Amino acid sequence: xxxxxxxxxxxxxxxxxxxxxxxxxxxxxxxxxxxxxxxxxxxxxxxxxxxxxxxxxxxxxxxxxxxxxxxxxxxxxxxxxxxxxxxxxxxxxxxxxxxxxxxxxxxxxxxxxxxxxxxxxxxxxxxxxxxxxxxxxxxxxxxxxxxxxxxxxxxxxxxxxxxxxxxxxxxxxxxxxxxxxxxxxxxxxxxxxxxxxxxxxxxxxxxxxxxxxxxxxxxxxxxxxxxxxxxxxxxxxxxxxxxxxxxxxxxxxxxxxxxxxxxxxxxxxxxxxxxxxxxxxxxxxxxxxxxxxxxxxxxxxxxxxxxxxxxxxxxxxxxxxxxxxxxxxxxxxxxxxxxxxxxxxxxxxxxxxxxxxxxxxxxxxxxxxxxxxxxxxxxxxxxxxxxxxxxxxxxxxxxxxxxxxxxxxxxxxxxxxxxxxxxxxxxxxxxxxxxxxxxxxxxxxxxxxxxxxxxxxxxxxxxxxxxxxxxxxxxxxxxxxxxxxxxxxxxxxxxxxxxxxxxxxxxxxxxxxxxxxxxxxxxxxxxxxxxxxxxxxxxxxxxxxxxxxxxxxxxxxxxxxxxxxxxxxxxxxxxxxxxxxxxxxxxxxxxxxxxxxxxxxxxxxxxxxxxxxxxxxxxxxxxxxxxxxxxxxxxxxxxxxxxxxxxxxxxxxxxxxxxxxxxxxxxxxxxxxxxxxxxxxxxxxxxxxxxxxxxxxxxxxxxxxxxxxxxxxxxxxxxxxxxxxxxxxxxxxxxxxxxxxxxxxxxxxxxxxxxxxxxxxxxxxxxxxxxxxxxxxxxxxxxxxxxxxxxxxx
Numbered sequence: 001x002x003x004x005x006x007x008x009x010x011x012x013x014x015x016x017x018x019x020x021x022x023x024x025x026x027x028x029x030x031x032x033x034x035x036x037x038x039x040x041x042x043x044x045x046x047x048x049x050x051x052x053x054x055x056x057x058x059x060x061x062x063x064x065x066x067x068x069x070x071x072x073x074x075x076x077x078x079x080x081x082x083x084x085x086x087x088x089x090x091x092x093x094x095x096x097x098x099x100x101x102x103x104x105x106x107x108x109x110x111x112x113x114x115x116x117x118x119x120x121x122x123x124x125x126x127x128x129x130x131x132x133x134x135x136x137x138x139x140x141x142x143x144x145x146x147x148x149x150x151x152x153x154x155x156x157x158x159x160x161x162x163x164x165x166x167x168x169x170x171x172x173x174x175x176x177x178x179x180x181x182x183x184x185x186x187x188x189x190x191x192x193x194x195x196x197x198x199x200x201x202x203x204x205x206x207x208x209x210x211x212x213x214x215x216x217x218x219x220x221x222x223x224x225x226x227x228x229x230x231x232x233x234x235x236x237x238x239x240x241x242x243x244x245x246x247x248x249x250x251x252x253x254x255x256x257x258x259x260x261x262x263x264x265x266x267x268x269x270x271x272x273x274x275x276x277x278x279x280x281x282x283x284x285x286x287x288x289x290x291x292x293x294x295x296x297x298x299x300x301x302x303x304x305x306x307x308x309x310x311x312x313x314x315x316x317x318x319x320x321x322x323x324x325x326x327x328x329x330x331x332x333x334x335x336x337x338x339x340x341x342x343x344x345x346x347x348x349x350x351x352x353x354x355x356x357x358x359x360x361x362x363x364x365x366x367x368x369x370x371x372x373x374x375x376x377x378x379x380x381x382x383x384x385x386x387x388x389x390x391x392x393x394x395x396x397x398x399x400x401x402x403x404x405x406x407x408x409x410x411x412x413x414x415x416x417x418x419x420x421x422x423x424x425x426x427x428x429x430x431x432x433x434x435x436x437x438x439x440x441x442x443x444x445x446x447x448x449x450x451x452x453x454x455x456x457x458x459x460x461x462x463x464x465x466x467x468x469x470x471x472x473x474x475x476x477x478x479x480x481x482x483x484x485x486x487x488x489x490x491x492x493x494x495x496x497x498x499x500x501x502x503x504x505x506x507x508x509x510x511x512x513x514x515x516x517x518x519x520x521x522x523x524x525x526x527x528x529x530x531x532x533x534x535x536x537x538x539x540x541x542x543x544x545x546x547x548x549x550x551x552x553x554x555x556x557x558x559x560x561x562x563x564x565x566x567x568x569x570x571x572x573x574x575x576x577x578x579x580x581x582x583x584x585x586x587x588x589x590x591x592x593x594x595x596x597x598x599x600x601x602x603x604x605x606x607x608x609x610x611x612x613x614x615x616x617x618x619x620x621x622x623x624x625x626x627x628x629x630x631x632x633x634x635x636x637x638x639x640x641x642x643x644x645x646x647x648x649x650x651x652x653x654x655x656x657x658x659x660x661x662x663x664x665x666x667x668x669x670x671x672x673x674x675x676x677x678x679x680x681x682x683x684x685x686x687x688x689x690x691x692x693x694x695x696x697x698x699x700x701x702x703x704x705x706x707x708x709x710x711x712x713x714x715x716x717x718x719x720x721x722x723x724x725x726x727x728x729x730x731x732x733x734x735x736x737x738x739x740x741x742x743x744x745x746x747x748x749x750x751x752x753x754x755x756x757x758x759x760x761x762x763x764x765x766x767x768x769x770x771x772x773x774x775x776x777x778x779x780x781x782x783x784x785x786x787x788x789x790x791x792x793x794x
Contacts, residue, residue, distance in 0.1 A: 006072050006094065010049045011038045012101065012108035013073075013088075016056040019182035020071045021169035022092040028680075031677035032059070038107035039078055039086055046075050049110055050090065051098055052183055063101050069115065069187050070098050092169075095189070108580040117165040119191040128195035132171065135202060165191040168198045171490040175205050252280055255296060263305030268460045272299050295397065298404060298458065300413050307466070308416040313334055314340055320373035325362055326502045327752075329488055331355065335370055338468075344425050352445050354426070354471040357492030358611035358725075360542020362700045363472040367422035370470065381406050384425035389435025392444065396455035407444060407464070418466040426483075427473035438483050445469060445486045475609040493724040494541025494611045496731065496752050497534055504530050508547045512554040519689040523557055524576045532576040536586035539732065541611025541725065549583060556582040600695030602774065604687030605708040605730055606679070606737070607722030612729030614706060616673055617687045619695040624667025632672030635680025644672050645689035648767065649696065652715070656771075658696040668692070683720040685711035689767055699775040706730045707739035707774060715767040725746035729760070731755050739764055739773050 013028075013035055020026050042048060051070035058065050074301055077089035096112040103109045104399040119125055172185040188194040255777065259272050279292045317339055321332045334353060344682060355363040364380070371378030386392075403409075408745035410421055429437045443449045444464060452461035476484060495503065508523060533553075538545040557572055580586070600619040605612065630642050653660040670688060672679055686709035694701050708726055719741040728751070730738050740748075742763040748756065762773040 003078070006096070006114045007047065008113065009102065009109060010047060010072075010110050011042055012049045012070075012110040013038060013052060014061050014066060014108065015050060015052050017179050019052055019173075019179065020050045020073055020090055020092045020185065021173045021182075021187050022071060022094050023169050024173040025076065025089065025091045026173075027087055027089050029081070030088055031084070034060075034107045036084060036086065040087055041107065042075065042195045044075050044078055047093070048073055048075060049096060049098075050092075050110055051110070052179065052186070063098070066098060067183055067187070068098055069189075070096055070112070071186070072096055072647060073113075095186070117163075117191050118189045119165070121192060125164045125195060128192055128199070129167050132199050132202065134166065134194055135199070135206075136171065164195060168194045171198050171202065175201060177201060184250065245767045252276070255293070255300065258300040259296065259413065262300050264299070265304060265461075268299060268304065271460060274295060291397065295457075296413070298408075299460070301393055302408065302458075302462065303411055303415055303417045304415050304462075306733070307418045314343070317373040321369055321693070323373070324369035325366060326367065326506065327495060327499045328362065328492065331366060331492070334488070334490060335373070339374060339753070352447065352469050352487055354473060354476075354487035354489045355492055356473045356476050356489055358494055359474060359540035360540055361492045361494055361750075362542070362543030363492060364422065364424055365471075367470045369418060370468070371420035374420065374468070376421070377416050377419045379410040379414045380422040380424055381410050383437070384428040385430060386437050387430035387432040387434060388436055389440045390456065392437050392440035394455040397457045397459075402457055404455045407453070408455050408458065408462070411462075411467075417463065418468070420468045420470065423469060423471045425473070426471045427475050427478045435709065436781075438480050442482055442486065445483065445721060471644050491724070491750075493722075494728050496728060496755050497531065497544060498754050499752070500534050500543055500546060501527060501530055503543050504534075504546060504550060508543065508550050512547075512550050516554045516558045518554065518558060519560065521571075522561070523554075523572045523574070525553075526576065528576040529574050529579055532579055532586075533583070535732070536577075536588055537583055539588045541728065548617075553579075553582050599698050599700050600691055602687045602691035602694060602701045603703075603706040603708050603735070605685050605726035606681070606683065607725050611726070612722065612725030614729055614733045614735070615679070615684070615687075617684060617691040618671045618673065619691045620669045620671075621662075621666045621695060622669070623665065625665075626663035627667045629667065629669040630671075632670070632674070633678050634672060635678065637680050637682055638672075638684055639710065641682055641685035642688050643713060645685060645692055647713055647716055648689060648711065649692050651713075655729075656693055656697060658693070662696060668695075681720075682710040682718075683708045683722075683726075685709065686717060686764075686767070686770055690770060693771055694775060697775075699777075701774050701778055702737065704734075704736040705739060705774050706733075706735045706737075707770065709739070709741040709744075709764070711767060711769075717741045717764050717766060717770065719743040724750040727751050727755060731759055736760060737773070739770055741765075 003109050013026065013030075017026070018026065030036055036047070049070050050073045051066040054065055054067065072093040072095075074088040074093060075088060079087045079089075081087050095115040095117075099111040099113060101108060101110050107725050117151060155376065168191070172182060175198075177185075185194060185201075188197055202348065222459075256276060259269075259276065264272060275292050275296055278530070279289065279296065282289050282292070299413055314336055318332065318336055321335065325332075331353075344528050355366065357363060367380065368378050390405065392405045394408065395402035407421070411417065411419060414421075425443075426438075426441075429441075431437075442452055447465065450464035450467075453464045456463050471487060475478060476489065479487075505527075509530075513520075513523065533549050534546060537549050553574070557574075560572065574582070590699050602617050604615050604617055606615050607613075628643065628646060634642075649656060649658060650660070650663070653662070670691070672684070687705050689711050690701060690707060693699075708723075710720055710722055712718065723740065723744050724747065727738060727748075736758070737760045739762045742765045745761075745763050764770045764773065
C-alpha cells in the first residue's frame with residue numbers, strides 16, 4: 001500500500017473512546033471547543049493526527065494523558081449535527097509516534113514521527129495471516145453477521161497477498177473490542193506479534209458468540225415450553241367445563257363467550273374458531289395479536305341472528321307516518337304495502353325504495369319515521385362525495401388499520417339485521433382511481449345477491465336481505481343505469497301552498513317555539529301570515545327555507561320577550577302586515593303580469609333538480625337582414641327548439657297573420673332571462689313559438705297562462721316530463737291556466753286535488769290550439785305596423 005508524505009507537525013484530535021486503525025474508516029462525534037476549532041480550520045481532505053486518551057474523563061489532555069502511538073487520518077467528511085457539534089468521518093492511514101504537544105489554542109497541534117511496521121519474518125507473518133483469514137471465513141456469520149460485506153473486502157485483499165499487518169488492523173477494528181484491547185493492538189508494531197494478539201482476541205469473540213447462541217437456544221426452548229403451557233391450560237378449561245366447574249375467567253374467555261352468543265352461521269363459526277385458536281397460542285406482544293383480536297371482535301359484534309320484533313299493526317304504522325309527515329301519500333302507501341306483505345306472508349325480503357325529489361321535502365327525515373313506525377333501529381349512511389369503493393366494501397386485512405365498510409359499521413351500530421338503513425344522497429357518489437362506489441352498491445341493493453354480501457375485511461358472507469334500504473336522491477340522471485334498475489323510485493315533487501301551511505302549523509312552528517323557550521300561548525301566528533311567508537319570502541319545492549324563515553321570526557320575537565319588563569311576558573299576535581318588521585322586505589313577488597304586459601313575452605315551465613320553476617321567453621325584433629340571435633346560456637336542445645319555432649312561424653306565416661317577408665327587413669332576438677343559469681331541454685319549444693307569434697302579430701300572451709311542451713316543425717305538440725313539479729311551480733307563482741300537451745293529460749292525476757281545483761288545464765295537440773289558449777283576442781296592430789301587416793291591407 002502506498003502512503004502519502006506525512007507531515008511531522010499536524011493538528012491533533014484526541015479521542016475519549018475507541019481507536020482508529022490504519023486501513024479502516026470510523027465516524028466520531030466532535031463537541032469540545034478545541035476539536036471544533038480544528039475541524040472548522042482544516043476542512044475536508046486534510047491530514048490530522050488521532051490520539052487515544054488514557055482517561056476518557058479528561059477534558060484538556062496533556063502529552064502524558066495520551067497513548068504514545070497514534071494514527072494519521074484523512075478527513076473524509078464533516079457533517080454538522082447541531083449549532084456547535086459535528087460528526088467527522090476519518091480514514092486511518094498509518095501509525096505515528098507522539099513526541100510533544102506544541103500548542104493548546106485554538107486547537108491542539110503535535111510533533112510526530114511516522115512509524116513503519118516491523119516484520120522480521122515475513123513468511124511467519126504470512127502463515128499467521130492465512131490462518132487468521134481461514135478462521136474468519138469459518139466463523140464470520142457467528143461473530144459479526146452485520147459486517148460480512150466489509151469483511152469480504154479485506155479477505156479478498158488477503159487472497160491477493162497484501163500486507164498481513166493491514167489484515168490484523170482491520171480484523172481488530174471489526175471485532176468491536178473495548179478500548180483497552182484495541183490500544184493493545186495499536187501499540188504492537190511487530191506484524192507477527194500483532195497477528196497473534198488478534199488471533200487470541202478472535203478466539204475470545206468466537207467463544208462469546210457460541211455462548212450467546214447457546215443462551216438464545218435456551219430462551220427459544222423456554223418459549224416452546226410457554227406454548228405447551230398454553231395448550232395444557234386450554235385442555236384444563238375443557239375438562240373443567242365437562243365437570244361443570246367454572247373455569248378461570250380471562251379476556252380471551254370473554255371473547256369466546258361473545259362469539260358463542262353471536263349465533264354465527266356455520267362458515268363464520270369455523271373461521272372464528274380457527275382465528276381464536278391462533279390467538280390463544282400467540283404471545284400478547286406479537287404484532288398480529290391485535291389484528292386478529294380486532295377481527296374476532298367485529299365478528300362477535302355483528303348482528304348475525306338478531307332481529308327487531310317490529311310492529312305489524314298496519315293502522316298503528318299508518319297513524320305514526322301521518323303524525324310525522326304531512327302528505328307523501330305514495331311513500332306511505334308503499335311502506336304500508338311492504339308491512340302488509342310481511343304480516344301476511346312472513347316474507348322478510350328487503351325493500352329497496354329510492355325517494356327522488358328536490359331538497360327540503362322530507363326525504364331524509366322520512367327514514368327515521370319509517371323506522372319508528374315499524375319498530376326497527378334506524379341508521380343513516382351519508383354517501384355524498386364518497387369516491388372510494390372501500391368505503392362500501394371495506395379494506396382487506398392485509399392493510400394496516402383496515403376496517404369494514406360503512407354498511408357493516410351501520411349494522412353493528414344498529415345491532416339488528418333487519419334495521420332501516422338510509423343511503424342518503426346516493427346521486428352524489430363520485431368515481432376516482434380508487435374505484436366506483438356506485439358499482440360496489442350493485443350487490444348491496446340487489447335482492448337476488450345481497451343475501452351473501454361479502455365485505456373485503458370480513459371475507460365472510462353476511463345476509464343483508466332483511467334490511468329495509470331507503471335511498472334518497474335529488475336527481476336520477478347521475479345514478480348509473482344498472483344501479484337505478486335495482487331501485488323502486490318514488491318521485492317527490494314538492495308541497496302545495498296548503499300542504500306547506502299544515503306543515504308549518506303542525507311541525508315547524510311548534511318545534512321552533514319549543515326550541516326558543518317561548519311560553520305556550522304567548523305567540524300566535526295567523527294563517528295569512530304563514531301564507532305570506534311561503535309566497536313572498538320563500539320560493540322552493542320543500543320547506544327547508546320556510547323553516548329558516550320561521551326560525552328567524554322566533555328569534556326576533558324572543559328578543560322582544562327578553563327586552564320586556566321582568567315578569568311581564570308580552571303577548572304577541574303576528575299577522576301578515578307585521579312580517580316586514582321581523583323578516584325584512586319580501587324577497588319574491590309575481591312577475592308574470594309585468595313581464596307579459598307587452599307582446600313577445602311568454603311564460604314557460606321548467607324542471608330542475610331542486611323542483612319546478614317558471615321561466616320567461618322574451619323576443620324582440622329590430623331592423624336588419626333576417627338573422628336570429630339566441631342568448632341566455634341555452635343548451636343545444638333549446639337553441640334547436642328556437643330555430644324550429646322560427647321555421648314553423650315562417651312556414652305558416654299566412655295562417656298566423658304574419659308578413660311572410662318579415663325576415664327581409666328585420667333581425668330577431670330570443671332571450672331567456674337568468675343568463676347565469678344554464679338551461680336546456682325540449683320543453684321550451686311551445687313557449688318559444690308562442691313568444692315569436694306574439695311578437696310578430698302584436699297579440700300579448702295572457703298573464704295568467706303558462707305552458708310547456710315540445711314543438712315539431714309541423715306544429716305537433718309532444719309530451720314532456722316533470723308535469724307535477726311544473727304545475728306546482730305554476731301554482732306557487734299564481735298562474736291560473738296551464739297549457740299542456742294532450743298526451744300529458746294522464747299525469748294530472750299526480751297533481752294534488754286542491755291544486756287541480758285552482759288551476760285550469762288546457763290540453764293541446766297542435767300549435768293552433770296553443771295560440772288560441774295563450775294569446776289575447778285579436779287587436780289591430782299599431783299604425784307603425786299596419787303597412788307591414790296583411791290583415792291591415794285587408
